[in-house]
Amino acid sequence: MKIAALDPGKQKSQFGFVGIDVKDNKIYILGAKRWGREQYTVLEDYIANEIHPKHRFNFYVVEINNVGIHVAEVLEQKHLPIVAVNTSANLKKDNSKTMDKNAMVNWLLQFQQQGRLIWPNKTTPEVEELKRQWSLFEEHKTDAGRVSYHAPGEEYDDLTMALILACWLGRQYIDNDQTMVVASHKHQYGHDKDEWGSGIPKHIRDWESVRREVYMP
DSSP, X not given: OEEEEEEOOOTTSOEEEEEEEEETTEEEEEEEEEEOSOOHHHHHHHIIIIIHHHHOOSEEEEEOSSXXXXXXXXXXXXXXXXXXXXXXXXXXXXXXXXXXXXXHHHHHHHHHHTTOEEOOSSOOHXXXXXXXXXXHOEEEEOTTOOEEEEOSTTOOOHHHHHHHHHHHHHGGGSOOOTTSBOOSTTOOBSOOSSTTOTTSOHHHHTOXXXXXXXXXX
């Protein structure tokens, strides 16, 4: 299952794009790409007309907290299979349209420790930048005890966020086992009624991919 994720970022941020392939209960990073302050219309056309015809990703996850809503709407109009998602930290309850960033980072860190996050053999400057950003991504705790994950100082985290978003959806295609952290705000181990773990939205599990389109049953 090939999944791409886009983190459009804010106006002054970079535009991050990461592709993964989920197979054999592992996640293979296919590559990364990032852009500066190019016009979004140019990038949207490039993704629809250059990247998609070449790579045929099954899904494109787009973070829509900020300007990403425009990117998601335009790419959906261009008939790409879009999964639009908000991100938050420490969700108080499961929400199929919002990714709990804290829980997902914890899940992905353990997944990597198990040797199941596979980096490409042939690297590129963008992949090296993704490795650098991922190594800097860290936990921050306020005096009130609230925890969040982000890059330190003025560092970028656009590629890291794109990777996390892609893996959030990619979890749907990973066989659940008791060694993995369930992606919920409680960070508990084990199974629950959700076959894929409490962080995977049911509305996505119920989708059926037909050619390049995604249809709701």
